[in-house]
Amino acid sequence: MLVQGPGGNTSVKFGNIMWIKASGTLLSNAGMTEIFTPVDVQRAVAEIDLGEVSPKHDIRLDPEDGHRPSIETGFHALLPWKYVFHYHSVNALAHLTSEEGQAAALAKLSDLSPIPIGYSKPGIPLSRMIRESINGRESRVVLLKNHGMIVCDNSIAEIRNLIDKTEKRLWLNPEVDCAAEPGQQEFPGWVSFSGSGLFEQDPLLAKRLTSGCYFPDQAVFLGPEIPVLSADELQKRPDPCVQAAVIQGGGLHLRAGAPTAVREQLECLIAVLARIPKSWNPRTLANSEIGELIDWDAEKYRRALSEKNSN
Ligand SMILES: [Zn+2]
Known part of the structure; x- marks a missing residue:
């Protein structure tokens, strides 16, 4: 319900060093293998202004580790919180794909003052849109249209509370039984x-x-x-x-x-x-x-x- 395949990305900052999930890795492997890679926060923010990921502007602090930082490194660097979690939760997507759903989500989470962001191509264009839309406001919850959630905090325990709270508030029961039986007909391939x-x-x-x-x-x-x-x-x-x-x-x-x-x-x-x-x-x-x-x-x-x- 929260993370599918290699989707979503999480990060933690220590001063100007941010460890961020590497592109294409699975969060579910985090306990078994190194899925995070360190980047320079200031350089990652400067990359948003550059408008493109350029080999001439390397943000990686360990280029030899074989990882590429997440496509979404820009907004992780930009958001002024120690922990940033971004995920494509089923309940968030069910809301954020329509105007009606987005209005419902804003109402359900109103005490958290979530910031709604329009749809943009992920990566630097999305980071730019987030920066412009937030425009100095401070919120721990960002809602990305047709995309997913961002939750942020300086305490990992609070991140957990925030994810639980927002998921419970946004919970929708399926209107049909999704675990439908497989069909009988077989088609090669x-x-x-x-x-x-x-x-x-x-x-x-x-x-x-x-x-x-x-x-x-x-x-x-x-x-x-x-x-x-x-x-x-x-x-x-x-x-x-x-x-x-x-x-x-x-x-x-x-x-x-x-x-x-x-x-x-x-x-x-x-x-x-x-x-x-x-x-x-x-x-x-x-x-x-x-x-x-x-x-x-x-x-x-x-x-x-x-x-x-x-x-
Ligand atoms: Zn995403």
Whole structure:
């Protein structure tokens, strides 16, 4: 419900040194292997002004450790707190994909004075938008449209309280049983993720599922769309970018051998869509917004590394 695959990033600052999760690593591996890498906070903030990640402006303090700092290093450096946690929680995504949901989230968290931020491409553009929107205000909770949460504090115990508190307040029960039975039909090269029962329970869920991308990691791991295909088309077509497809009358299928990160994103997407009330109108990302995520080298690197890590 909080973290899927290599998504999200956490950091801690010690003066001008910040340890941040490395791109493509799994937070769930933090107790077993070194997933954090140190960076220079001032240089990371200066990178936001530069407008690009440049080899001439290295922010890494241990370039030999084989890690690349998270794509989101900029806003971690910028936020004036010792601990910064960013994650794509299912309940937050269910709210932050629509205007109605965002208004509900702001009301549910009003005593924490959360700062809402519009959608932007992750990385430096998002860090810039956060800096402009925050504009000197101080808040421990930031809500990112069509993306997720940021919570910050100087105490790790308070971070935990804040995550628990915000998750409880934003909790939505799924309107359908997400653990639907796999379908009976088999298609070579594909594995049934859920039978048609899930969509018979909730036709709106099927419509939303095949209407586009709702958040960046969906585009990065599941591709630009989840198409509706006939059984024949499923065998012939799909573009290698298509990781999941709905078969007419046959439920939802996932490519056989898809990495764990892909499966977790699909589970997350279903869990998010099943929680969005029918009266809310979720916004999908524009084609241009999806294109800039899929073609981005930084994301290709994260996807490749997570494939290596997850199998
Ligand atoms: Zn993110």
